[in-house]
Amino acid sequence: MTALLVDEYDTAIDFFVGKFGFELREDTAPTDGKRWVVVAPHGAARGLLLARAVGDRQRRAVGDQSGGRVFLFLETDDFARDHLAYTQRGIRFVRKPFHEQYGIVAVFETFYGNRLDLIEPVTAKQ
Template identity: 35%
Template sequence: MTETAKGTRFTEIGRVAVTVADQDRALDFYVNTLGFEKRADIPFGDGMRWIEVGPAGAPTGIALVLPREGQTAEGTETGLILTSADIDADHATLRSRGVDTDPEVQRWGAPVPPMFGFRDADGNSLMVVQND
């Protein structure tokens, strides 16, 4: 077995996909409510769009995709964890904007960072964790 056959040439996690029912509504939520930047909104195929958003300067983005044929866009646990420089301020900001957040920031004590969850416009769950 050669050295190159042992592994892959992956260099990063470029983006993750979140299934949404309405791309315009999701784009509005992620850009205007969360403050993400719109990185791409490209039509392709038969009336489809490739939409990517992400925090300004962050290397990994989120693709807002419609459900595949036979699937639905029911809210799901995305597994996405966002990092916050000020978790209390971000929690308060999201709550003031009407986002469905956990009632308060969870504080479990070291070494677990403070965290809270929230749901996007489609009910997809995301977490926010304090950056130490």
């Protein structure tokens, strides 16, 4: 599992579940003001732990956890289907689809600004 800093739990859940179509796997409140929130693509073995930023340093890192580089890779078995669905849901692609030796890729951003790759590896349909 990978932790992703967010400014507010419910806004992040709305984005990942509503826009991406991820499933909400867990949303519990183990301690005061904190929640254990996990979202993941349907059928994925792993998910994202949405961690609310605490303090100025963490708040500054929301949306820039990787210094402007691609932060995570979202694999698909049907690039065209998912690219179209995400585009129709208002996901902002910052780099058009392109072919690499390892697959088809397009770069998109979360509403926070973190960059992710949508990728269909060449082995996905083999």
